[in-house]
Amino acid sequence: MQQKTLLYKLTHTKFGLEFIKALAPITGKHLKLFLKNPTSNFGDFCNEKEKKLKEISHYYNLLQTAVSDLDIVLTFLKIEDRKAILQIFPTLESQEQYYRYHLENFIIRIITITDIIGKLGNSIFETGIPEEKCNGYTFKEKIKTTDLNCSALVERLLLETKEIKDKRHNKIHTGVTKIGYLEGIVFWDELTKIIESEADPILEVLTDTNIQEEIELLEKDIRYVIDLVIDFTDYATDKFIEISNR
Secondary structure, three states: OOOOHHHHHHHHHHHHHHHHHHHHHHHHHHHHHHHHHOOHHHHOOOHHHHHHHHHHHHHHHHHHHHHHHHHHHHHHHHOOOHHHHHHHOOOOOOOHHHHHHHHHHHHHHHHHHHHHHHHHHEEEEEEOHHHHOOOOOHHHHHHOOOHHHHHHHHHHHHHHHHHHHHHHHHHHOOOOOOOOOOOOOOHHHHHHOOOOOOHHHHHHHHHHHHHHHHHHHHHHHHHHHHHHHHHHHHHHHHHHHHHHHH
16 A cells, blocks of 8 residues: 655644644635735734734645655655666766755755754744744754753654754765765666676666665655654644634
């Protein structure tokens, strides 16, 4: 049976349900008011509670976008025919470049999620961190003074992504990064062309097998990170309901 997408996992949760219940009526009401007065600003229709819910909605939508991007990364990595890569993308130098590009996208998206979680948590738990200074780390430290359980959930997420973040910083500051999921894989069909040797079908199958195993490992890691994100959003649900019932 095909696994659910990451976005499906994120949105079909306790928090996802309460989010829809809280935001749908507001969105409908504001749309009607806007249609009556198209020159107005959506913010003109919001009371203080609705402004807070819109703020939370902004960050939760950013989270959904980042998670959806991870679904897209996995889709590209799971291409069935490696030999079609250079036909579809003729400007690429090699198949490895294709995989490396999407793996680097994975690194960026997975770390973006921790930053968004910090901002989402800051909004829901009203910790008062300025947006430009807010990320997973600053939120974790601030919430620790009032909610150790919440801080621990964010800490677990940050620890899981720390190694990935280190790789990302290396990429940004030096232009070079080793993507662990690719290390040790030899693209034999391309190598034999370079050395002008006859291709060996057995070695090509070995490459396919190694790539598949690494992608499965990566997907397992991604899904674990999303599970940690869901642990946090589920924990934040009661606080979100409290805000929506003001």
